Amino acid sequence: MIRRLVPLALLLVAGVAVASDGWLAQASQAVRTTNYQGVLVYLRDGSVDTLRIVHRYRDGEERERLVSLSGEPREVLRHESEVTSVLPERRVVMVAQHPREGLLSKFGRYADGGLSEHYAFRELGKARLADRLCRVVMLEPKDQYRYGYRLMIDKQTHLPLKLDLLGEEGVLEQLMFTQIEFPERIPDEALAPSFDTEGFRWVRHRPMEVQGGEAERDAWEVSDVPAGFELAEDGFRRVGNGVARQLLFTDGIATVSAFIARGEGRGFTGGTTMGAVNAYGRRDGEYQITVVGEVPEITVRYIAEHLQRRAGGVAKE
Structure with a gap:
């Protein structure tokens, strides 16, 4: 379930690429360089999945821990580009290298603009979520080849707290924080796995060398x-x-x-x-x-x- 959630969640900072306002441009940095922890709810196809997330940025390094609170127990631990997935019911640990992207961060490299040809940006006002004051923004596609996005971005920290993925028939998927905190310090133990992996099968995915x-x-x-x-x-x-x-x-x-x-x-x-x-x-x-x-x-x-x-x-x- 966590694996399926990631592509949608990565879109939470989509708006940073097309806005000129300074508060929105800071969103791409906030998802990477802010300490935060909270509970995320993911709604799609009539189902609800819940996760706990802990994200830390210290000494130029990112670490992140995701814990599934519904469905099959699992955890995902990220240290920079190394991602470790723990599946306790299957007694398996999978380790892989991925680009330097966390659950919420993907679009920092696109913050120099260039999307306005295909998306229209609108600010829709203010709203509250998880007891935080947010700015609400909309990205509307200019053609039939992409979906639209509605985001709620925390006014104080610039962290995106909610994303609606929009199609012609309305909201297709929704991701939001129901609880969020911004601790000054996050200890190492908060980012450690909660499962004892002794005796688990370890699977390490390495870049492939393909003949031909x-x-x-x-x-x-x-x-x-x-x-x-x-x-x-x-x-x-x-x-x-x-x-x-x-x-x-x-x-x-x-x-x-x-x-x-x-x-x-x-x-x-x-x-x-x-x-x-x-x-x-x-x-x-x-x-x-x-x-x-x-x-x-x-x-x-x-x-x-x-x-x-x-x-x-x-x-x-």
Whole structure:
């Protein structure tokens, strides 16, 4: 559940990229450099998930701890780019390296602007949340390829406290703090796992070295993407017993992942929706192409249809 929450939660500072007001520009820094702890509630598809978060910034380093308060027990611990997930019922600990992004921070690198071509920014006034005075702001998409966002940002600390993800039919998903504190000091023990992991199976995910990887890259190209989206990452990941090429596209707020993998059988074709997440799949010869993201269906379909093999390109093992 925590893993599913992260993509939406990362959007809480989306507005910093398109505003000129100083208080809003500070939001991107607040999510990284502020000490805070509290309770988050995540609503989607009629279900409610609750998490406790502790975030500390000290001596230039970020540490964060997420604890699931509903559903399957689990914790996620982050120290800079290292992310450790503890699943006590499965007696498994997973360790992976991720970009320097926490639960709430993603858009600091986009604070130089550039999104106004695709989103309109509006300030909607003030409101209270978790006994804090907030400014309410709206990001409205200018086309059909992205969702809208409504944020409540704490007036004093500039930390985003609530996000509504908006589609044509209204609120698709919602994330908010129900409790929030800003302690001056957070001790190490508040960021330590609460489960004894002795005897657990440890799984460490390391960057993959794929033989023939460059040939796979050379064999495929993206002929077009929706306006505003750019290729941000291009690499490989293990999927089941095989390897898939993964391409990550972003417009500075929304992100879309495309996977290209060899596979027998019919595979996944057409579109499917789960809440705000849309996926679209198609076959190209022996390859399965799957595109997924928290964007409208037209966006994932557009990208999937414009992933193609180069003329004369041959992907090798």
